[in-house]
Amino acid sequence: MIKIIVDAMGGDNSPNVNVEGSVSALSKISDIEITLVGPEATLNDLLKNFDYDKTRLKIVNADDVITCNDKPTEAIRTKKESSLYKSYELLRTQDYGGMVSIGSTGAILVGAITRLGRIKGVSRPALVPVVPTIEGDGIVALCDSGANAECFSNQINQFATMGSFYLEKAFGVKNPRVGLLNIGAEENKGDNLRKETYQLLKGNKHINFVGNAEAREYLSGKFDLIVCDGFSGNVLLKAIEGACMGVMKLVKHTFLKNLKTKIGALLLKKDLYAVKNKMDYNNYGGAALLGVSKTVVKGHGNSKGKSVFKCIEQAYTMEKSGLRTAITEGLKEETKEDDEG
């Protein structure tokens, strides 16, 4: 049995979507046990609407909630009755493998680092979203996407190791192609941080480094993993998000312009829906927080039930695949090589 905690609060549509996603996971995955952490009475009320295997679902009561308006560090320190804090306490002290939350990213990060701690040898945990590429049917991971605004080259190099293990174990990507986010293709491009990191990546035996990746190549399918400092990773991710939403808005606006365009849109509806679907994060999991001592998956704040299920499935796969052990062993080797070198 893989035991996963689901923080039932913190999202725009919590706890409904959290309950929905959990029930869905119980029906689709036979060897999963879920513990929902949140307001017991409300959760029980919601669960009445579903048919599920009651022996594999537990509820732990939590009356408070950490919202996006709370300051992360303060919230984790003071809101001890919140669903997120209590989830971390369960994860830390009991035999759970992983946790899913769709709450405040800041609080999830602070909680993971202060309550769980890092895997031995990890310098900085990183937040790693996986999105579909536009070309081909692949996926691409971005590490780090914003957990560390400031990074050293050895930390980005470690992101490459952790990210590669992640893609191999949780997504079955063989020998993932790693690119360094940079402002040009050639080896000598970028600032000092990039030049230093390039050399480390070239010498990293755990990864398949294929060179620099420009921001416009993010969704090109040429890379399975793009590594960077959290500042530029966050810029990249949010720029793509903004542009995709913006263009789709312009296109949609065009559809509603007059009768002719409305008829045209009607004819295209089904197929354009497939495009929208491809870009809808509800069809994919959340961002994994790599490098902490237990599995943590962070879903979008406005996730639907389907997306919460995907996050749970992702946490389950990460646990089942032995990813944490792989990272621990991999980094142990790396440190050993450094000591010998």
Add this chain to the structure above:
Amino acid sequence: MIKIIVDAMGGDNSPNVNVEGSVSALSKISDIEITLVGPEATLNDLLKNFDYDKTRLKIVNADDVITCNDKPTEAIRTKKESSLYKSYELLRTQDYGGMVSIGSTGAILVGAITRLGRIKGVSRPALVPVVPTIEGDGIVALCDSGANAECFSNQINQFATMGSFYLEKAFGVKNPRVGLLNIGAEENKGDNLRKETYQLLKGNKHINFVGNAEAREYLSGKFDLIVCDGFSGNVLLKAIEGACMGVMKLVKHTFLKNLKTKIGALLLKKDLYAVKNKMDYNNYGGAALLGVSKTVVKGHGNSKGKSVFKCIEQAYTMEKSGLRTAITEGLKEETKEDDEG
């Protein structure tokens, strides 16, 4: 008369588009004089196809060309017969106000810095593209978009001053709203560089600082100018470029799927063309290189004639508006305040 040099080589479709754009500028702007720098015989041949005011067009011969495959520093040092090098020499030694090139960005930057030099008081020249926003009918400038991979806070603060003058003088934007590219809206967000820069921007009397700008807000119309280091600016710009092209490709692919979608696309063609048009940089000028002693505008490598014209018009407006003097005076004041403070 405003005297502008047009480097006739270096673009994907040079010198045809450069000639086309120049002739177009002569017919549309009555007080402009243009000097085309490139292979004289070829240029004369091309010019035979056009009707234009011959008293306002000169040709200076240049037999060599700097391509994107040349190493910028080496090319500027050794290719003295190239159209770009010769353009800079004319600009430096004679009474020309500005120059337009659609050649190698690297070589244009190196040439500007080594051959022209900076305006007194300018720490780092910056490359500033202006693009249309998705919401509303406005424009947004990005400074720096890649000329300086590494920046200090005082340099980004200076980008804000130069960029604000630029928008006011060349585009008539009153009191441009300046945002700092960051990974969160609150004042204390980001790395140390961002925190320091935020404070400098808050105290900058020449600008209208409105706070942090997240990457997803780039085209939102909330900001007229976004300032950042050249690394993250380049990531932002190229991410947007990649995403917009990617989404449009997916949409186009959908149109060609079957007879039904083809009919739908036909009905929408004209209006979707307007969307594509809005996002086509050929309808806008190039990126201005702010902070060097003469006006330099860099157009896209695959510009059409229309886009070269827009670049020439932009260089003309920058010169005519007295932008260089405004920046010089503005920075003089700033330095004075610093000395007194």
